[in-house]
Structure formats: C-alpha cells, structure tokens
Amino acid sequence: MSAVHHIAFLKFKPGTPEVKAAEIISELGRLPRLIGGIRDFSIGANNSPQGLNQGYTHAFTMIFESAAARDAYLVHPAHLAFERLALPHVAAVAVVDYSPE
Amino acid sequence: MSAVHHIAFLKFKPGTPEVKAAEIISELGRLPRLIGGIRDFSIGANNSPQGLNQGYTHAFTMIFESAAARDAYLVHPAHLAFERLALPHVAAVAVVDYSPE
Numbered sequence: 023m024s025a026v027h028h029i030a031f032l033k034f035k036p037g038t039p040e041v042k043a044a045e046i047i048s049e050l051g052r053l054p055r056l057i058g059g060i061r062d063f064s065i066g067a068n069n070s071p072q073g074l075n076q077g078y079t080h081a082f083t084m085i086f087e088s089a090a091a092r093d094a095y096l097v098h099p100a101h102l103a104f105e106r107l108a109l110p111h112v113a114a115v116a117v118v119d120y121s122p123e
Numbered sequence: 124m125s126a127v128h129h130i131a132f133l134k135f136k137p138g139t140p141e142v143k144a145a146e147i148i149s150e151l152g153r154l155p156r157l158i159g160g161i162r163d164f165s166i167g168a169n170n171s172p173q174g175l176n177q178g179y180t181h182a183f184t185m186i187f188e189s190a191a192a193r194d195a196y197l198v199h200p201a202h203l204a205f206e207r208l209a210l211p212h213v214a215a216v217a218v219v220d221y222s223p224e
Contacts, residue, residue, distance in 0.1 A: 027165060029130055029182055030175075031219050047224065064128060066221025069190070072197065074131075074218035081130055081219040083184065089170070096173065116217065117175035118132050118182040120167025123148065 024121040025061065026086040028095075031078035033114040046108045050082060056100040059091025060084050077114060092119060124189035125222040126162065129196075132179035134215040147209045151183060157201040160192025161185050178215060193220060 034043050047065055054060040065082035068075045086092040095101055135144050148166055155161040166183035169176045187193040196202055 026170070027167070027182070027184065028171070029132075029184070031130075031132065031217060064221075064223035066128070066224050068219045068221060069127070070129070070218050070220035071194070072218050072220075074216055076217040078217065078219050081128070081221050083128065083130070093172070115175055116132060116177040116179065117171050117173050118169045118179050119171035119173075120165075120169060120182050122165035123167050 024088065026089050026092045026119050026121055028084040028086060028092055028119045029117065030082055031075075031116045032080045032082075032112055033078050034080070035111050035113040038111045042111055046111060047080075049104055049107055053095075053100055053104060054084070057095050057098045059087045059094065061087055076116075078116065089121070124191075127187040127190050127193045127220050127222050129185040129187060129193055129220045130218065131183055132176075132217045133181045133183075133213055134179050135181070136212055136214040139212045143212055147212060148181075150205055150208055154196075154201055154205060155185070158196050158199045160188045160195065162188055179217065190222070 050065065051063060054063045062085040065080065067080050068078065086095065151166065152164060155164045163186040166181065168181050169179065187196065
C-alpha cells in the first residue's frame with residue numbers, strides 16, 4: 023500500500039472571526055483521532071516570503087496509509103460534519119493528493 | 124527552531140514533453156542533497172478524487188529545519204538553477220509555507 027499525502031490550501035472568507043477560524047482548525051485536528059488510517063497531520067498559516075500563495079492563507083497536510091484510507095476519510099461522517107462546519111467560512115480551497123514517487 | 128513545511132502545487136504547460144517533466148521532477152529531488160537544512164522531500168502527481176485541484180497536476184513538500192534554512196534555500200544557486208530549468212515549463216504554481224501549529 024502506497025501512502026497518500028492529502029494537501030489543502032485554504033482561504034477563509036473575509037470577516038471570518040478569528041475564534042471561528044481557530045475552531046475550524048481545532049476540529050480538523052481532531053479528525054485523525056476519529057478516523058482511522060491517518061499517519062500524520064499538520065496545519066499552519068502561510069509564512070512564505072515568495073508571494074506565490076495565490077490568496078491562500080493556510081495549508082494542511084494529512085498523510086494516509088493508503089488510497090483506501092483517504093477514500094474512507096472523504097465519506098466518513100466526522101469528515102462530513104467538519105465540512106458542514108468549515109465550508110460556510112471558506113472562500114477558496116485547492117486540494118492535491120499524491121503518492122510520493 | 125520551528126520546522127517549515129514548504130508546499131508547492133504545480134501545473135505544467137500543455138505540450139511539456141513527459142521526459143522534460145520527469146527531468147524537472149528529478150532535478151528538484153536532487154536539491155535536498157545539494158542544499159542543507161531539508162529534512163524531508165516528496166513529490167507526486169495528483170490523484171485526488173475530489174476535483175478540487177484547481178488545475179494543478181503535481182505537488183511537492185519540502186520540510187525545512189527552520190525558517191532560516193527555507194530562506195537560504197530560496198536564494199541558493201542550486202535552487203535558482205532549478206528555477207531556470209523548470210519555470211519555462213510551468214503554467215501555474217501556488218506556494219504555501221507553514222510552521223505547524
């Protein structure tokens with residue numbers, strides 16, 4: 023089984039209260055304890071000096087033990103509940119998954 | 124010192140020969156052996172079923188031991204040489220760096 027790196031770049035809507043953004047980040051961080059097959063999770067605010075962030079202000083990485091674990095995560099009730107919490111406050115998102123070559 | 128995750132989403136220009144894309148990926152993979160302070164490197168082609176990749180076809184992650192190591196990488200001659208090789212074939216790029224919260 024090949025690991026899958028699941029990476030999202032996010033931009034919160036203008037006016038999203040800081041406490042709401044913090045709640046969203048915190049709830050996302052709980053998912054690896056609720057859903058199996060996630061080896062690693064990290065998230066943070068953009069600090070690149072390159073100016074190539076295309077408006078995205080945050081990124082997170084989840085490393086799944088397999089594509090099957092990633093697929094199960096996407097439809098897991100805890101993930102769907104997270105999406106219902108987060109998406110109303112997200113202005114833009116880009117997601118790329120890859121299995122390291 | 125806080126680690127920095129340096130993540131890029133890439134889209135090659137239409138018509139980029141496969142052998143050229145492979146060369147670019149291979150040369151990027153050499154940088155951690157030429158430039159200090161890179162703890163981990165991985166790259167791959169998008170395999171997300173979510174359809175949120177916004178046109179990006181590849182992603183890579185470099186984990187630097189510190190923001191200073193990331194800053195030194197950005198201006199390192201080996202990185203600049205890589206940019207001269209790659210950028211003519213890159214249609215779009217988004218870069219977000221973060222120190223895990």
